[in-house]
Amino acid sequence: YVKVHAGSVLPLPAGFTHTEAAAVPENYFTVWHNVFERGGLKSGETLLVHGGSSGIGTTAIQLASAFGAYVITTAGNQEKCDACLKLGADRAINYRDEDFVAAVKDATDGRGANVILDMVGGDYVARNYEAAAVEGRIVQIATQGGATATADFSKLMVKRLTHTGSTLRPR
Template identity: 65%
Template sequence: MSDFPAQMKAIEIRKDTETPYLALGEAAMPQYGAEDVLVRVKASGVNRPDLMQVVGMYPPPPGASEIPGLELAGEIVAIGSNVTDWKVGDQICALVTGGGYAQYAAVPAAQCLPIPGGLGMIEAAGLPETFFTVWHNVFDKAQLKAGETFLVHGGTSGIGTTAIQLAKAFGAKVIATAGSDEKCQACRDLGADIAINYKTQDFVEEVKTATDGKGADVILDMVAGDYVSRNFKAAAFEGRILIIAFLRGPKAETNFTPLLLKRLTLMGSTLRAQPVANKGAIANALRNQVWPLLNAGKIAPVIYQTVPLAKAADAHAILKGGAHIGKVILEVD
């Protein structure tokens, strides 16, 4: 570590006011272990869990960096003694448990992926969190198959834009919900067969109409709240429902009868606290199954806006505002 500065620029969550806020400060250089690489960060993706961390609702797991940021892209500047798959100078993107909003980050080597051909650091920084999440939930857990109907809520979010493209690429019929006609068109442009404006249409009835009454085989939900009951109604027999966030709150009053009568499977998951081995397995699947699609330009991350690291609070405000289509990325100077 002697070749690197002792301190680096990083975003801090400051709590010296009634409302926690983000500010640019300094942090100690991260220490990397035998299985890790040290990355000079060029860009970091902004995700809703980061917003939750600021207000204390999504603390980092024990041992993880307190610095926000769950995904990054950059250049490897040092490698741990047991790392054989990567070398100094490699350009990578990676999923991290924290620490992305900084000039340097220590990353488990197993969670790194090469930057796909044709993509720069900004685009690559928008890949890991959404692609790991969608692959793990929709393809590993729910086992979405070609010919099935897939419903994703929040179709223009980072998760939504990724889910639409991947589900379509693997042969599913894709239905997305979004909150405006403009956003619905964006979903269709990304490959959704049907886009439903949830503010003016009943997604349950629209899904039934689109599937001749059958319903959706797999539903990816970031909303929860009253959507839980509605998802039960919109699901097909033996449908699989995945809840990965709670935009309408973590509590719901629901009738579980459809869960039994339709033989539904209700699942939930988070990635952040999972072991490195699990994340490494997802990374391997992505490299084999999805990276060829990215390299060929058949799918691509959707970038809404780039914001300098020092203005991370502005990036969070964009997500809170909800007008974005795709990812917001922090550029690290």
């Protein structure tokens, strides 16, 4: 037991164990803060989620889909892509077999993604700039592919992109 302010706790959802309920805020708060608050995703826009089969990815797919976004995701094999589609993704890209930039452009009739949730970093940064729509928003929440990148800032300026960073968890 621990004494905390009532505003710092949530009720236990019906049917959840304490362990299951403890996992909910981590993913849902992270996605809500980064996709909807920082990224400003709105109904009718396109979200590209890298790592769609991860905990954050699966949550992003479900929330964005529920709020009326067109959801594109990347994953590392067909089984993971199929799981993303079952969760509500409109398009799943196996990044080992397909170039995600070309696939996003194709899926959006050349417009690109309005919001990109990126956990990869590294060489994905420059590729995200290519895959983003004009006035797109890129939210960097991790750097699993590397913390440094070479990027052509003219893409950032010409498309009027916003590239912001955040930790996985909102503070």
